[in-house]
Amino acid sequence: MKLFPILLIVLTITGSLIAYDLPPIKELPFEALPTKPLSPKDNPTTKVKIELGKQLYFDPRLSIDGTVSCNSCHHVFGSGTDNRALSIGVRAQKGGRSSPTVFNAAFYSVQFWDGRANTLEDQAKGPLTNPIEMGMPDHASVVNRLMTIPGYVESFDQVFGKAQLNIDNVAKAIAAFERTLITPSPFDQFLQGNRNALNDSQKKGLATILEVGCTSCHNGLLMNGPEMPIGEAAWQKFPTFTDSEYVQKYDLLKDKGRADATKNEEDAHFYRVPTWRNISLTAPYFHNGSVKSLEEAVRVMAKVQLNKTITDEQVQSIVAFLGSLTGELPKMTLPKLPPTSGTSLVGND
Amino acid sequence: MKLFPILLIVLTITGSLIAYDLPPIKELPFEALPTKPLSPKDNPTTKVKIELGKQLYFDPRLSIDGTVSCNSCHHVFGSGTDNRALSIGVRAQKGGRSSPTVFNAAFYSVQFWDGRANTLEDQAKGPLTNPIEMGMPDHASVVNRLMTIPGYVESFDQVFGKAQLNIDNVAKAIAAFERTLITPSPFDQFLQGNRNALNDSQKKGLATILEVGCTSCHNGLLMNGPEMPIGEAAWQKFPTFTDSEYVQKYDLLKDKGRADATKNEEDAHFYRVPTWRNISLTAPYFHNGSVKSLEEAVRVMAKVQLNKTITDEQVQSIVAFLGSLTGELPKMTLPKLPPTSGTSLVGND
Numbered sequence: 001m002k003l004f005p006i007l008l009i010v011l012t013i014t015g016s017l018i019a020y021d022l023p024p025i026k027e028l029p030f031e032a033l034p035t036k037p038l039s040p041k042d043n044p045t046t047k048v049k050i051e052l053g054k055q056l057y058f059d060p061r062l063s064i065d066g067t068v069s070c071n072s073c074h075h076v077f078g079s080g081t082d083n084r085a086l087s088i089g090v091r092a093q094k095g096g097r098s099s100p101t102v103f104n105a106a107f108y109s110v111q112f113w114d115g116r117a118n119t120l121e122d123q124a125k126g127p128l129t130n131p132i133e134m135g136m137p138d139h140a141s142v143v144n145r146l147m148t149i150p151g152y153v154e155s156f157d158q159v160f161g162k163a164q165l166n167i168d169n170v171a172k173a174i175a176a177f178e179r180t181l182i183t184p185s186p187f188d189q190f191l192q193g194n195r196n197a198l199n200d201s202q203k204k205g206l207a208t209i210l211e212v213g214c215t216s217c218h219n220g221l222l223m224n225g226p227e228m229p230i231g232e233a234a235w236q237k238f239p240t241f242t243d244s245e246y247v248q249k250y251d252l253l254k255d256k257g258r259a260d261a262t263k264n265e266e267d268a269h270f271y272r273v274p275t276w277r278n279i280s281l282t283a284p285y286f287h288n289g290s291v292k293s294l295e296e297a298v299r300v301m302a303k304v305q306l307n308k309t310i311t312d313e314q315v316q317s318i319v320a321f322l323g324s325l326t327g328e329l330p331k332m333t334l335p336k337l338p339p340t341s342g343t344s345l346v347g348n349d
Numbered sequence: 350m351k352l353f354p355i356l357l358i359v360l361t362i363t364g365s366l367i368a369y370d371l372p373p374i375k376e377l378p379f380e381a382l383p384t385k386p387l388s389p390k391d392n393p394t395t396k397v398k399i400e401l402g403k404q405l406y407f408d409p410r411l412s413i414d415g416t417v418s419c420n421s422c423h424h425v426f427g428s429g430t431d432n433r434a435l436s437i438g439v440r441a442q443k444g445g446r447s448s449p450t451v452f453n454a455a456f457y458s459v460q461f462w463d464g465r466a467n468t469l470e471d472q473a474k475g476p477l478t479n480p481i482e483m484g485m486p487d488h489a490s491v492v493n494r495l496m497t498i499p500g501y502v503e504s505f506d507q508v509f510g511k512a513q514l515n516i517d518n519v520a521k522a523i524a525a526f527e528r529t530l531i532t533p534s535p536f537d538q539f540l541q542g543n544r545n546a547l548n549d550s551q552k553k554g555l556a557t558i559l560e561v562g563c564t565s566c567h568n569g570l571l572m573n574g575p576e577m578p579i580g581e582a583a584w585q586k587f588p589t590f591t592d593s594e595y596v597q598k599y600d601l602l603k604d605k606g607r608a609d610a611t612k613n614e615e616d617a618h619f620y621r622v623p624t625w626r627n628i629s630l631t632a633p634y635f636h637n638g639s640v641k642s643l644e645e646a647v648r649v650m651a652k653v654q655l656n657k658t659i660t661d662e663q664v665q666s667i668v669a670f671l672g673s674l675t676g677e678l679p680k681m682t683l684p685k686l687p688p689t690s691g692t693s694l695v696g697n698d
Contacts, residue, residue, distance in 0.1 A: 065437065084695055
């Protein structure tokens with residue numbers, strides 16, 4: 001009789017340990033995050049280039065009225081996103097898609113939800129002249145404005161050589177800074193062999209994602225599919241199963257996805273698979289930010305991608321695992337933006 | 350004959366040295382900036398409080414739609430202002446006055462252009478619920494939102510004690526951070542006895558401001574008048590001489606100034622004298638940001654406050670001196686904002 005409570009305690013403690021079965025770490029379909037991404041051959045990362053890129057990244061003078069910087073929609077202090085359904089650009093205009101996190105974006109082989117840019121360098125040029133984002137009339141206007149800021153002229157001289165302040169180098173500097181925004185997480189420690197880096201409910205969640213089949217798309221380094229050459233991606237259709245009530249509820253078919261970029265109807269509703277890294281931080285979810293909680297996002301994904309109705313326990317378990325992908329940015333100092341003495345460059349309208 | 354060019358060179362080099370006459374440093378009507386401002390008795394500065402205040406200062410979740418933080422209008426990376434004529438708040442709404450710099454604001458005895466707050470603590474509460482600034486419906490909504498962010502609850506517990514997350518403590522933490530935003534300048538080194546801290550044209554400019562009479566209002570620690578008890582200020586009427594063409598050109602009489610705050614017509618067009626510190630960085634100028642360049646601001650001030658038409662040489666000279674008041678913020682690390690796991694708090698409208 002006295003054995004009963006002890007047995008119960010033992011079962012309670014060990015219960016969750018035996019409730020799932022994990023393959024050996026090296027058989028998991030994931031890769032640990034390297035501490036640094038490779039730089040492209042034509043844009044080697046240097047310390048001065050990173051510093052210049054950091055200034056540009058935080059400088060709202062890159063927008064027409066001086067109210068929006070890269071950091072406005074891709075908060076380095078927070079999640080690398082703005083945590084809004086749709087981002088807000090100059091003059092309170094709303095964008096068409098939810099801003100993806102800049103954290104670890106260096107490891108993507110294509111950029112944007114629809115992959116319309118191949119590299120960070122290509123990506124950085126887009127929002128500057130998008131009329132509903134930073135609203136500059138053209139790239140020449142961006143360059144001309146930067147040329148009136150003596151500190152930038154000096155830094156571009158130093159980083160790229162004399163008279164090299166042009167839009168390609170603006171983008172290169174920003175990209176070099178973005179390559180420092182890498183967030184190693186507890187799951188990376190786990191992948192490197194530290195089994196204690198995940199707690200028990202996270203381990204259970206790991207078993208759940210393998211069992212449910214999330215890893216058919218969410219695998220690899222960013223949990224967004226196998227490594228691909230730059231410009232290619234493991235495109236996935238979303239939603240795949242369109243007869244779910246979620247499709248209408250969250251308006252998942254309105255956006256044509258990659259077809260917007262390629263103008264090819266065959267690409268309709270295809271997207272780059274988004275990373276799982278820091279997903280606990282990046283609510284709301286999906287390309288249109290229509291889903292407010294991670295729990296609901298997990299439930300919807302199981303249904304519209306795998307045609308599975310998963311239990312609340314499975315949802316909780318997956319969400320717990322995803323928490324192990326929240327990482328830490330390296331510490332960095334605040335940038336100091338180069339001034340224009342006695343005058344202002346931004347709109348007074 | 351051979352002496353002539355040498356004499357010319359000597360005159361050129363020394364010319365400006367003998368073109369002005371400066372009193373001994375200790376007789377100048379200015380004070381060097383202390384490295385730290387005093388904290389009020391009920392808000393002692395501590396390291397953890399500064400860190401919490403820094404997070405709050407940079408957190409756009411303090412605004413209704415998550416687009417505006419304190420730093421949006423008072424850029425710590427730049428001039429402590431937004432360098433706009435009028436600031437832009439949530440939903441692209443424009444404020445009524447140009448945002449004053451947060452740098453060294455800790456030394457003001459009243460806050461805002463019209464002095465409607467006495468302390469940094471009082472000031473910090475205003476923009477949060479101003480419908481055209483951060484747009485929160487009331488202070489309770491600010492506190493309720495912060496209470497849903499576990500990291501903030503924990504930090505407030507640590508800094509202020511259990512269950513002390515209230516609006517007064519939000520303001521106290523922000524104020525504690527702002528008290529670190531002190532920018533010692535070359536002119537402070539000069540006041541401390543280093544005569545080489547100013548270059549020759551800056552010294553000439555110093556003589557010019559004394560001669561023109563700018564220092565009748567612009568004196569003391571912030572160059573905004575004598576030291577006063579908290580809540581009091583050396584209010585000045587602006588413009589004083591209203592028959593100048595500048596008054597209409599820059600619409601200087603539209604704003605009632607301090608009368609807006611006191612509802613007393615006798616205070617019409619009175620303002621707190623703005624600091625000269627970092628004025629080279631804070632274009633455009635005046636309460637309405639109507640003057641784009643520092644040169645023009647100096648010219649207008651001489652005319653509408655002292656009824657003097659000063660020469661271009663005097664203007665250049667004064668602008669050169671004002672450049673010696675550009676200071677350096679202490680280096681600081683980027684804040685990391687506490688997350689809300691799997692959910693977003695900001696408007697999805």
